[in-house]
Each structure stands twice: as C-alpha cells, then as structure tokens.
Amino acid sequence: MMVRIGLGACLLLLVASAPLAKAPLDGAEAFTRHDFGAVNFRALDTVAVPWKLVAAALVLDDPHRGDVSQAHLKARLQTFGFLWPERIEGAGVPITPSRDHPLGISVGSVTPGLPPVKVTVANLGCASCHAGPAYAADGAPRPTTAWLGSPNTSLDLEAYTRAVTQALKRQSHDKPRLLAAVRTLFPETDRWEMASLRWAVIPLAQRRLSQVPDGGSPLKFSNGSPGLTNGIAALKLQGHTLSSAEEAGFTSIPDLADRSFRSTLLYDGAYAPQGQPRWRSIRREDLTPEHRDRLAAITSFFTVPSMGQSPRGAHRQIPAAERAFAWLETRRPQAFPGPVDRATAARGALVYARACSSCHGIYTGPVDRPRLERFSNWHGRVGSDPARAAAFNNDLTRYAANGGYDKILDARPTGEYAATLLSGLWATAPYMHNGSVPTLAQFLLLEPRSERFLVGGHRLDFAAVGIAGQDQGGVRVYPPGYTPWSQTAVFDTRMPGRSNRGHEAEVEGLTVAERWDLIEYLKGL
Template identity: 50%
Template sequence: MRLGRLPLAGLAGIVGLAGFALLARQPDGESRAAPVLPAAAGIAEQGAAAFAGHGFGGISQTALETNAVPFKLVAAALVLEERQSDPSAPADMATLRRVLARFGFLYPATIRGLPPGTRLNLNKKPLGMTHGFIAPVGGARVEVANLGCAACHAGVAYAPDGTPQPDRAVLGMANTSLDLEGYTQAIFVALRRHAGDPALLDMADTLFPDMGWQERASLRWIVLPLAKSRLEGLAAAPRALPFPNGLPGATNGVAALKLQTGTPLLGGGAGDRGFVSIPDLGLRHHRSRLLADGAYAAPSGRADRRELAAITSFFTVPSMGVRPEEAQRHIPQARAIFAWLADYRPQAFPGPRDMAAAARGAAIYERGCAACHGRFDWNGGAPRLASFPDWVGDVGTDPLRAQALDEGLAGAIRTSAYRAAISVRRGEGYAAPPLAGLWASAPYLHNGSVPSLAALLDPVLRPARFMVGGHALDWETVGIRLTAEGRYPAGYVPFALPQWVETRAPGLGNRGHSYGSALSTADRAALLEFLKLL
C-alpha cells in the first residue's frame, strides 16, 4: 500500500472537511500556536512547548488535502450555521468559541504544565488547535488550522467536589470530552449548507476584519470553488467520513490511518469502529509498545525513549495528515516531549481520601493488579512506579479495535518510511497501561465503555448506555457522575455537548476485565481509595 495523498475524489480528511488541492506547491508554514520559551529553556521545557503547540508538519498543503482546514472559511460556516438555528447568536468570535466548546475544545485561562515565562499564542483559538499560513499562489496566504497533541491530551482540572473546571487545563491529562466525530460532522454540514452562499465570505470578513485582500481573494477564487466541487461530489453522503470518528473522549485512529494509507476499511468504513479512549500520558515512557493493543513495538523491545519518540512522531500521519517522510523530520520534537513526560505528573486527586483504606487497597492492588499494570512503591505519599511489566493479552474485552489493525494496515506500516522505527505486532490482545491519572480519565476500558472504576471492578454495575462529554466526576464510584439511568443529574449543565455511549453497539462492548468481581464490597472500596492516589 502506498503512503501518500488522498485522491481529491475521496472523502474529506480525518479531522475536518478539507481536501482542497491548491494550485502550486509552496513551503510548509510554521505553527503560530507554538509557545515562545525563555532563552534558557531546557529540553523538557522545549518538549512541553512542542506538546502545547508545535505544528509537526500539519500546517501544509499536504495536510490541507486531508486533515487541516482553511480556518477562516470554516469559522464563518460554523457561525452561519449557528445563526441558522439561533438567529439571536451574534456574528462574532464568541459565537465561534461557543460552537467549538460544544465539541470539548478548551479555552483555558490557565494551563498547568507550561514552563514559567512561556507565552502561548492561541490567537483566539482553542488549546491544541495549531494554526499558520500557507501560500497557495503568488504569495497570497491562507490561514490553515489543524489539531495537535494538546487537543486530545490536555484535560480539564477538577474541583474538590468533582466539578470540572474547563478554564483550567492540564497538559498530559486526557480530554475526555473532545468529540472529533461531532466536530467533523458540524464542519461538513455547515460547509454543505453555506458554501454557495455569498454570506459566507461576508461572515469571514466580519469575524476577521484584519484579513487581507489577498487571502480573501484566495478563499474566493481558489479554496471556495474547490470546496463547492468537492461538496457536489458528496451530495448524497450523509456524513463527512466513511467511518465513525469516535465519540466524546474516544477516537478512531486506526480507521484514520487506513484512510491515509489507502488500506481497505472494514465494511467499507461503517464497520471500522475500533474506538480508543483517550488516555492520560503519565508513565507512558515506561512502555515498550504503544497503542491500545501494543501493536507499535520499539525495535529493541525496551522502553527506549528515543525509539518511543520515533514511533510517536508517526501518530501525526493519521491525526494531522502528515506524510511519513515529513513526520520523521519532527522526531527531535517528539524526543523533547518524552523528556517532558518523564517528569510529568497528572493533577493529584482533589477529593476526600481515606488513607487507612488506601493502605489496605495497596495490598489488594499488589496481589491482583500489579502483575499487569505495574508495581508501585508507596509509603503514604504519592505512589511511585517501581516496575512495569508491559503486559499484552486477552482480558475478554471487545475485540473489534484489535481486529481493526489488520494485516493490510500492518503491511502498509511495514513498507512505509517507518519500517525500521516500528516493529508491528498484532493479534495479541490489548496492552495493560500504566494507571497514572486513572481517577480523572473515565470512562474506562480501552474503548471507554465503562463509566466508573466501581463498575469496572463490579461488572454487575456496568450500564447498557450512559452519557459522556462535559461531565462531572463522582468520588464514590470514581467515574462519571450519573443517575441510575445513565444521565447527568438534574440541574447539571455540562461544559460540552454530551453523547450516549451505547455498549451494545459494535466496538463499544463493555464486557471483560472482570478481575474485581471476586473481591468483597469492602475490598473493592479499599482498592478504589488506592487507585485515587495514582
């Protein structure tokens, strides 16, 4: 399988409806979201900055053909669509912010994890949205936006009562509300409705009064006609992508990579439902195999950070639309990120703790969990990972994600520019991850099909369906705060638009990993107290 550009006749990119092949190849642009560091910043500080806003080659014409979006055009379409349903919505950036926040994008006032003295250049865009300019023709620039590391891996902080604080973000924690499926579909619907409306460019002028005439001309005469042509070809399509792109807090990276590599999708796409819950990144540098199924193994078989960084740079191929050859140029930034991750710690559990019960729970963890998830040293403070077994196997959970990384995709990776950097191993089950930040990363299992740790330890408590996205946390169950019907409590206003997790749907099964079922109620409660500390 050839790794290369999607044909223009294909469907839209993974993160948005772009696919706009411009007329002349120009140098890639730099991400203007990249933080400005103090001059004395070390390698770990550089890694935190790269994680927050480096472009990784995603501000380019190649990325615009698959994943990236012409930002001003998309912003105008989204605001017009919002005003279609709510005529009272003002034509301003606050309305755009409200629309994007609906899909879990964060606009934090503070960001934990950035080095002191760092200046972040969000430019009225959400955290994790990289942006910059490319020049399609004659030096006329077009602003392009893409999604970087922090879009998925910067989560909200939580108050002592479990209330989310979306104005406070923590780099490295999971964004359990990010809904790429909703975001992608919203762009598709908005552009399909408004691409032929003269009001689209007028709205772009209103939202971006500093937009130059050259960029406006590029949008009018180059980008917009190609968008219309592409949308005409999708007139009968109900959605932007041939595969479901996840749900809040879960993504579909395997299907995205298949689309980039030209590998056939399961069931033509509709069956490619290998969803993966976004994890906290704490202690991930102890792994020698990445992905939910451990399919991307370091060639040495060790948790070598340089090898892990090379593998991680490949993630930009499905997530940002970067060509493998270009992705390799950004391995130094990935190495810096791993230097930062070595010292990263998630937010400490903010709620009440029963340390006596946690001490009992530590012994239960050592007997029943450590062989797969790692052994911790603990003397009453923060537990410290002492050893990690890198266990991969079958625990009876939904098999679809492991099956989705099939031999066709494995072959495409093995013949790509990353053939020496990634040892592809498939068909072994799922990888037991390190458990840092576990308390904040609900829902659980690899596919996000279990809403709480209490339900993970007692399968009888697992609901058939529940809401996720913009949720608060429940300290008794250590998971999403829900009613018995799987809804949010009356009066709770989520900061993002929730969706239903239907555990009877393909790829979202909630069975398996039943190891806690043999514990007594008291032992399960004690184990929860210890897990809060990780």
C-alpha cells in the first residue's frame, strides 16, 4: 500500500530491530500519533523509509526550487497530498500538530545491534490517509486545518513512492551533497547517525535502487491515484503471494464515522470477528464494548499491509487499536460546510427511507444532521467493478491466521461487496468503492458519468456534491482561477479496477426531482 525502498536483506540478517519505547496514548492521540510498532528497522525492507535521506533527496531533486529548508520540504510533501496542518480538529480533545513532519508520518530513531547502525525511520500511520482537510464555505479545501477521521482524498501514494525512489536514485550518487542537505534540514543529527548514513544506509539503498528502472517504482503493484490504496496487493506482498503486477483491487479512503456499526470490515467484508455471524444487522444498542473491541482487534491487522508489520507484531498492537477504536465510536464527521435546504432535505429523507435505508442504514434526527441508528450490513453485487472483490483469495485467508489472529479474525473471500456506510459521505468524493465517480449527481445518473476526470487537491461542488469543475475533452477540470493545493492526476475509468459502472438499477426507479432531493439529504449524513 505504501512505499517499498528497503535496505537489503544482507544487513537485516545481522541486526535485530529495536523499536522505540513509547508511553501509551489514549483515543484520538493514539490514532494521531501512535506508530503501532511500525517505526522499526525491519520495516525499511518493505514500506518504511530512512526519513532524513528521503527528505534531503526530495528537496534536492525538486526542479522548481533550489533552497534546502524545512519550508521547502513541507511544500514538497504537500504536493503529494500530505497534510502539514496548523490545527487539528474533529478529535474532541486538543491535539497539537508536529512541526517536524506531516500529519500521519511516524518518525523515530532506531539503533539495531550489530553492526551498530543508527537511522531515523519514517512510516505511515493512521492519520496519513484518515485525516483530511477542512473545507471552507465555498468548497475550497483548507489544508492548514486537518479533520481527524476524514479521508485524505488527495493523498497520492503512487506519486510519492515514485518520487522518493527516483530522488534517491539520482541524489545518492553525490553522497557529500546529499549528506550536507541532511545536516541543513536536521542540524541535530549526531555523528553516529551521519556515519551510519554514509557507510551503511546510502550504499545499501543504492544497491537496491539500482534494480529499479528510471521512472519506475520498487513496488510490484500500483497504489493507484490520489485517494486510492491497493491494500490487498500490499497484503499479498507481505505474505509473499503477489503474483501479478496488474493487481488492481483499488479502494477509496472512507470516512471513519460509525465504523462500529459494521459486522465485517473491508469493502468486501472479508474480515469478521471469529465466532460471530458474518452478516448481521446492528443497532445502536448493540454497540457494546465487546463488539467494539472485536473490531479493533481486526483493525490491528491492517498494519500488516499498510505499515509492513508482521502478523505477530501487529497482534501486539491490539491494545492501542482498542483505544483508537473507542475514540472513533464517539467521533462525528465534519458537518457539511455549505448550505442545506431543510425543506428539500426533508423530502430527500423520505426518498432515502424508501429507496436506500435497507442497505445503507436507518438515520434519525434533524434532516441536516441525522445520526445512524441501525445498519443492516447488506452484501451482494450491484454491477460495480469486480476487481477488488475478486482480489481476496484463500492464500490471504491462510496468511491472516498467523501471529495469533486465528483466534480473532475470520478471514475469507466473499466475492461480493458490503454496503457502504454513508456517514460523512460528502467529504469522500470521488465515489464508489474504487473512487470512479466524481460527484453524487453523476452517481445518481443526473449527469453522464465522466470517463476521465482530475482528482487531487480538488475543490468541492456543493450542488452536485463532489469534485468541482466541468468536462472538457473528456477530462473533468477545475474551475477557472482555482489552484489545487496538491498535484493532480487523471482518473481513467477505462483502466483495470477503475470501472465506473454499477448501482444503476437501484437509481433508475427514482425521478429526477427525487434524486436531487436525495442529494440534499445526503449532505447532512
């Protein structure tokens, strides 16, 4: 799912990982700051990176600026959609953002045994994907303010992976210049770490990266485009079962509100608590601590593909996952920042109750801010792209039983999709499980679905609800005068795993007026 630029198995045979000792964090802080054991030396061979070298190489490799500074590093990482906010909201408690690295990047120094190497390791944490920008009343994103638990639909892990790889390939050939940039960016770096970078880390990185073609990626699969991940391919990579570079089980990043209403996890419902019915309706009164902790134990396994953990190492993070999940159960999504017509939304609530609630849940309360009360956990097929549902296989069932998870996690292929939770829906554009439809208006067939559109750093259209812009030459472009806050990419629905088909039959029975009424109601979820 993330970046693979390992330092080579030859060194890993000589060392033992020495994870950082950290005080327990509670709830939102655990979600924001805890590294879930992923800041360790072994992770460098899969998804982690040598932070100071990567930072220096990215700055030196930027053709648009020549300065070596923290401001330049911040600007460079923001181009990939990483948030470096001044404020964090949505946590329910005050959380001060780091001044030293982006939100969701866990950074720490590790010192394995022999040889005596010291290196600062960075790995991705929960908030890298699951903290999105707040939005202004005109639909413009405010990346200086992060909303915890919202999706970062502009985070482009594929572009970041390729940029890191190519920057290190080019800049490591001038070792003195690269190390001088490390000194400038991180003046606190001691002699031990500088020597480790010079004599161990850079040579081993060069050896590994020499096998990557220019412009290529060290991964055997694509992460997709902004707002997408390829977690099943990443899990297969960790479990040594990845057989095809064309693995295209892309999924979009959801809002995390109301996750406790799920009886299974993942888009295909492949993960269920051991010993529990896989598909069952859940009411608010069913949200017991026991149910919540069962789901939390499963989420600890997510650190295997996303952070390069071993199943056994991930199993040790269950207490931290329980704390984070306990906070998530109390979390509300961002309120829709634009206007909501209550009369129209009230009509939309009736449409939703009749046409949508049996699959997507029963909401009660004010029409501009209802709350989920019951979720059926429907599953099946609605004609959407089958690649992700087909990607989970029996090899992963066996792999997920490792490290103690056989007593916790019932993992199996379903070949279907689980109905999506709609809480916080407005902030999750583009839509569908693979992010293939830019607006709710297109999803509800009020407009033709775009074959190609831009995503990343986008402004939101509060009428159509989704990515603002207009179609020109088959590519959805941004409004005149709007400058995206991160780089953009073209989402092409003709590519494997990215079809925008699906859910048509469920929509076609609604009138045009009913669909617009429904959109107005969905704004408040």
